[in-house]
Amino acid sequence: MALPQQGYRATKPRARAAPPTGDPLLFEDTSSGVPPMNSQNYYESGYNMGGGAPGGQGASGVNNLFTDPVASAAVMYGSSLANQGKDMVNKEISRFMSVNKLKYFFAVDTKYVVKKLMLLMFPYTHQDWEVRYHRDTPLTPRHDVNAPDLYIPTMAFITYILLAGMALGIQQRFSPEVLGLCASTALVWVIIEVLVMLLSLYLLTVHTDLSTFDLVAYSGYKYVGMIFTVLCGLLFGSDGYYVALAWSSCALMFFIVRSLKMKILSSLSADSMGAGASAKPRFRLYITVASAAFQPLIIYWLTAHLIR
Structure with a gap:
């Protein structure tokens, strides 16, 4: 028997009415978990905080930074301080070396590098060793294979250090101290060779157009032969090392004699007058031969300990 359903009646959900725009709410509606915010208040707060748009506070700060006279002055x-520091550095460098002249020794290209390496290893067939000039100015290395450069000596020195580290690593003798000693020794020998050459030319009063950069370039060409010697020693053992040492030494001696002969003896006519003029050609020849004969000793000294 069905009981009478008294006190129960179907109810349908009431629609929430929007509050009047004029009267504020007595209580906030927290049923949705998000506090209500009036869109108009949101945009007004955004304009007030950001200086024109919501999230525009960073742009406003940047604009204020550039418009601030104190920041602009800073x-x-x-x-100005950076420019002054750059000028001071360039001035100090110019006191010891000419930057424009240093750029001349690095004015090379791939074609010149290939020709120069072939000339260093096979100099016997080369005929013309004279450096070419244009209006009393020597041509850059990229236009004259006989011109000395510093690019090949620099790259060859770095390659020699890397190759020495590889050779020491293969023989289980690598350490940072040994590699540093090898690099410093190779660099010191070049400096000693250049200083001895300059001192000899000064004491014997031999006037040439050789500059310090020229001597560094000719002294640094030995690293090419050193790389060839160490590679042959690693690939073919001690026999290959001594064969490569003999070849690179003879080629470098021939190259140095022919190159320095054109440089040192080119100004002989200017010194042909005066006392002791007959001794000048002999002194020049002694300096040239001594510089060339010194190269095999240095090559052996810097590469023999890398081959076992």
């Missing part, structure tokens, strides 16, 4: 002062 930026200009920092730029």
Whole structure:
């Protein structure tokens, strides 16, 4: 028997009415978990905080930074200090070396590098060893294979250090101290050779157009022969090392004699007058031969300990 359903009646959900725009709410509606926010208040707060748009506070800060006279003055002062420091560094470098002249020794290209390496290893067939000039200015290395450069000696020195580290690693003798000693020894020998050459030319009053960079270049060409010698020693053992040492030494001696002969003896006519003029050609020849004969000794000294 069905009981009478008294006190129960179907109810349908009431629709929430929007509060009047004029009267504020007595209580906040927290049923959705998100506090209500009026869109108009949101945009007004955004404009007030950001200086024009929501999230525009960073742009406003950047604009204020550039429009601030103190910040602009600080930026200009920092730029002036940087320029002054750059000028001071360039001035100090110019006291010891000419930057423009140093650029001349690095004015090379791939074609020149290949020709120069072939000339260093096979100099016997080369005929013309004279450096070419244009309006009393020597041509750059990229236009004259006989011109000395510093690119090949620099790259060859770095390659020699890397090759020495590989050779020591293969023989289980590598350590940073040994590699540093090898690099410093190779660099010191070049410096000693250049200083001895300059001192000899000064004491014997031999006037040439050889500059310090020229001597560094000719002294640094030995690293090419050293790389060839060490590679042959690693690939073919001690026999290959001594064969490569003999070949690279003879080729370098021939190259140095022919190159320095054109440099040192080119100004002989200017010194042909005066006392002791007859001794000048002999002194020049002694210096040239001594410089060439010194190269095999240095090559052997710097590469023999890398081959076992």
